[in-house]
Amino acid sequence: MKKSRVITLGKVKIGGGNPPVIQTMITTPLTRKEAALSEADRALDLGCSVVRTAFKHIDELGGLQYLVANFKGEIIADIHFDYKLAIAAIDAGVSGVRFNPGNVGGADKVDAIIEAAKKRPELAVRIGVNGGSLDKNILKKYGGVTWEGLVESSLFWADYLEKEHDFFNFKISAKASNVSETVAACRKIRENSDAPLHVGITEAGGGKHGIIKGTAGIAILLSEGLVDTFRVSLTAPIEEELRTANMILKSLGILKTGGEIVSCPTCGRTHGKVIEYYNRLEAWFDEEKWWMKPNLKVAVMGCEVNGPGEAREADLGIALGKDCALYFEKGEIVRKFDDQDEAFAFLTEKIKKHWGR
Numbered sequence: 001m002k003k004s005r006v007i008t009l010g011k012v013k014i015g016g017g018n019p020p021v022i023q024t025m026i027t028t029p030l031t032r033k034e035a036a037l038s039e040a041d042r043a044l045d046l047g048c049s050v051v052r053t054a055f056k057h058i059d060e061l062g063g064l065q066y067l068v069a070n071f072k073g074e075i076i077a078d079i080h081f082d083y084k085l086a087i088a089a090i091d092a093g094v095s096g097v098r099f100n101p102g103n104v105g106g107a108d109k110v111d112a113i114i115e116a117a118k119k120r121p122e123l124a125v126r127i128g129v130n131g132g133s134l135d136k137n138i139l140k141k142y143g144g145v146t147w148e149g150l151v152e153s154s155l156f157w158a159d160y161l162e163k164e165h166d167f168f169n170f171k172i173s174a175k176a177s178n179v180s181e182t183v184a185a186c187r188k189i190r191e192n193s194d195a196p197l198h199v200g201i202t203e204a205g206g207g208k209h210g211i212i213k214g215t216a217g218i219a220i221l222l223s224e225g226l227v228d229t230f231r232v233s234l235t236a237p238i239e240e241e242l243r244t245a246n247m248i249l250k251s252l253g254i255l256k257t258g259g260e261i262v263s264c265p266t267c268g269r270t271h272g273k274v275i276e277y278y279n280r281l282e283a284w285f286d287e288e289k290w291w292m293k294p295n296l297k298v299a300v301m302g303c304e305v306n307g308p309g310e311a312r313e314a315d316l317g318i319a320l321g322k323d324c325a326l327y328f329e330k331g332e333i334v335r336k337f338d339d340q341d342e343a344f345a346f347l348t349e350k351i352k353k354h355w356g357r
């Protein structure tokens with residue numbers, strides 16, 4: 001598989017074997033500039049320094065300028081239809097602009113955006129093709145939205161930027177709401193271009209459905225080395241997107257630090273509240289921003305016979321017994337408790353100590 005080239009998005013390097021960069025998108029309109037900054041700061045606080053915002057109308061320019069001036073990470077302006085907005089965003093100092101060249105009104109408008117972008121070498125462009133904004137001629141050719149259409153449109157514009165403008169600081173996204181189609185589109189684009197890929201499953205939904213659908217697509221692409229940057233698009237607050245993004249990286253061993261919980265599925269041998277303890281631990285892990293903490297694997301197991309052994313790879317954990325609980329480290333029993341709640345409290349204290357809290 002072709003390796004992507006490196007591009008620059010402000011201070012962030014994307015592609016060429018750099019770790020996949022997590023992005024999110026704020027939902028506060030730029031007309032509420034202080035609230036928009038506060039939402040972007042929440043993302044930064046969760047470790048996400050690349051934040052996209054919809055820039056819909058020139059009336060929002062003041063809000064965009066305010067965000068660029070005050071946000072400590074990288075701002076990407078998301079543009080549809082009006083090429084002048086892209087130019088205004090570039091002039092306002094954003095680190096990136098995302099637009100679909102097929103819906104800004106013709107090649108001369110694309111030319112104008114790229115000429116503006118070339119004056120700012122650290123500014124990255126994203127050719128953002130998705131099912132909802134595909135060029136009319138492509139829709140006609142393929143009889144609707146297809147992954148082949150997404151690929152044709154993406155590669156046409158990638159070629160155009162490179163050959164007509166000698167411009168290479170761009171990435172490509174071709175997102176469908178369907179996992180298989182998105183995966184097929186990304187594979188085909190990488191076969192034909194070394195531009196970094198921005199990946200995600202668009203309109204994936206929310207809750208468990210959205211998380212599973214987004215994860216299914218992104219995990220396949222990550223395992224094939226096709227993800228240079230990504231967003232888990234969810235009908236949910238940015239916290240949910242960022243937790244999920246980090247969980248995907250942790251599960252695939254790409255994120256080497258951070259906390260991880262292992263717990264048994266429970267069975268007829270289970271003694272006590274494994275599910276409750278697991279849920280409490282997960283909620284606490286999230287509050288603690290587990291992905292920003294030192295590496296630590298924690299186990300919650302339902303029986304003292306198999307628990308410590310089954311969770312031998314965990315750094316520390318508890319195994320519940322009949323009216324008791326064992327605290328163990330690396331499979332070795334360290335302490336026995338007659339009260340399971342006390343054992344759980346002891347476990348959380350040990351985690352806090354490990355994480356320097």
Ligand code: SF4
Nearest residue numbers: 264266267270302303
């Ligand atoms: S650890 Fe014990 S309780 Fe949990 S699933 Fe395995 S055998 Fe059952």
